[in-house]
Structure formats: structure tokens, C-alpha cells
Amino acid sequence: KTLVELRDLNKTHTKGQIQTHALKNINLKINEGEFVSISGPSGCGKSTLLSILGLLDAPTSGHYQLANIDAGSLNVDQRSKVRNQYVGYVFQSFNLIDHLTVFENVALPLEHRGDSSKAIKAEVEKQLTAVNMHNYMHHKPNQLSGGQQQRVAIARALVGEPQLLLVDEPTGNLDSHNGDLVMQELIELNNQGVTIVMVTHDERYSRMAKRQVRLFDGEIIVEHQEAVA
Numbered sequence: 027k028t029l030v031e032l033r034d035l036n037k038t039h040t041k042g043q044i045q046t047h048a049l050k051n052i053n054l055k056i057n058e059g060e061f062v063s064i065s066g067p068s069g070c071g072k073s074t075l076l077s078i079l080g081l082l083d084a085p086t087s088g089h090y091q092l093a094n095i096d097a098g099s100l101n102v103d104q105r106s107k108v109r110n111q112y113v114g115y116v117f118q119s120f121n122l123i124d125h126l127t128v129f130e131n132v133a134l135p136l137e138h139r140g141d142s143s144k145a146i147k148a149e150v151e152k153q154l155t156a157v158n159m160h161n162y163m164h165h166k167p168n169q170l171s172g173g174q175q176q177r178v179a180i181a182r183a184l185v186g187e188p189q190l191l192l193v194d195e196p197t198g199n200l201d202s203h204n205g206d207l208v209m210q211e212l213i214e215l216n217n218q219g220v221t222i223v224m225v226t227h228d229e230r231y232s233r234m235a236k237r238q239v240r241l242f243d244g245e246i247i248v249e250h251q252e253a254v255a
């Protein structure tokens with residue numbers, strides 16, 4: 027089943043007099059259950075593509091369909107509503123709140139939408155277990171390694187069970203050992219059915235995704251897909 031469809035999508039950033047055509051005629055279809063990596067050199071449009079997929083930004087032209095929603099033509103309020111419901115976002119820099127425990131960090135999105143404390147406890151424990159961090163619920167972020175913090179950030183992105191998990195350079199701030207652990211976790215989540223789109227400039231991690239999309243100067247230049255077993 028198709029989850030994401032981009033058709034002839036363009037994005038132009040305007041800053042003063044300078045216009046940057048960051049995405050050019052992007053056509054991309056992603057099915058439920060896929061693990062897609064987006065790679066390419068700095069400035070090729072990876073972050074721009076991920077922020078459009080994650081409804082943080084709107085395309086300049088073209089079509090974006092997310093599940094059954096015409097996501098390319100939403101206004102700012104509609105975008106954030108759809109984003110909260112459909113999308114989980116993981117950033118390179120974890121973005122955890124230092125004075126809150128692991129449990130409290132992961133619970134935040136659910137408290138925002140007003141879930142009961144019983145439902146919150148069940149969901150937070152479920153997602154922390156999914157990333158093997160349930161033994162660290164009462165720790166603060168600064169008591170954890172970078173890899174552990176990133177796994178908590180993944181759990182926070184997954185509470186509420188979004189249909190699409192977007193990860194932006196998840197290993198960018200990690201050494202190779204912790205980077206490998208985070209990648210293993212993402213592969214495991216994908217095996218359990220989570221649809222993942224990951225931006226990375228690390229070719230080694232890019233190749234671990236089932237499907238690899240390479241951007242250059244705002245265009246898709248290569249696509250590689252593992253043969254389905």
C-alpha cells in the first residue's frame with residue numbers, strides 16, 4: 027500500500043535576492059513497510075526533502091500525498107495537525123530535554139494530546155522496550171551515552187504510533203559503535219513494520235536500507251532497491 031507519493035515536486039528557498047532550487051521535479055513513491063535511505067553530498071537537498079515529507083515545510087510546486095491526505099496544499103495549522111498524527115521525527119542532535127527523565131521525555135507528545143496517565147505509561151513502556159531502553163526510564167539524558175540518547179529520541183518519535191518515521195542523520199553525532207547500535211535498532215523497527223525514511227551522508231549506513239535514493243543538486247540521480255526475498 028502506498029504511504030507517500032511525490033509527483034513533480036519542487037522546492038525553492040528564497041533568502042533576500044537569492045533563490046535556491048533545492049528540489050527539482052522529485053518523483054518518489056514509498057510503500058508501507060519500506061526502509062528508504064536518502065543520501066548525497068552536503069547541499070543536495072536531503073534536509074529539504076525530509077522537512078517536506080515531515081510537513082515542517084511546504085513544497086513550492088507539485089504534489090505530495092501522505093496516506094489519504096493531499097499534504098502538499100495544507101496551511102500551517104493543518105500541516106502541524108497532520109504531522110502530529112502521522113509523522114515521527116528523529117534529529118541528529120537527539121533534542122531531548124535535559125531536566126526531564128527518559129520516561130518524561132518520551133511521554134511528552136502523549137501528554138500534549140491529552141492521553142490518560144495510564145495510557146501514557148503503557149505506551150511509553152512499550153516504545154522504550156522496543157528500543158531496549160526500558161531499564162533507563164528514570165535516568166536523565168546526560169547519564170546516557172549518545173547512542174542511548176538517540177534510542178530514547180526514537181522511542182519519543184514512535185509514541186502515538188506514527189505511520190511514517192523520519193530520521194535525519196541519526197548517526198551524525200555518534201561514534202561508529204553507537205552508530206551501529208542505532209542502525210540495528212532502526213532495522214529491527216523496520217522488520218516490525220515501521221516505515222522509515224532516513225537521511226544520511228554515510229554510505230555505509232545508507233547501504234543498510236532496503237532501498238537507497240541518491241540526490242545530487244536537488245535531483246534523484248540513482249535508486250537502488252534490494253531484491254525482495
Ligand code: ADP
Nearest residue numbers: 039040041046048067068069070071072073074
Ligand atoms: P542537505 O541536507 O543535502 O545538505 P539542504 O536541503 O539543507 O541540503 O539544502 C539544499 C540547498 O538549499 C542548499 O543549497 C542550501 O543552502 C539551501 N537551503 C536549505 N534550506 C534553506 C533555507 N531555509 N533558506 C535558504 N536556502 C536554504
Ligand code: ADP
Nearest residue numbers: 039041046068069071072073074077118194195
Ligand atoms: P544538514 O547538515 O543536516 O543537511 P544543514 O546545515 O544543511 O543541515 O541545514 C541545517 C538547517 O539550516 C536546515 O533547517 C536548513 O533548512 C537550514 N539551512 C540550510 N542552508 C541554509 C541557508 N543557506 N540559509 C538558511 N537556512 C539554511
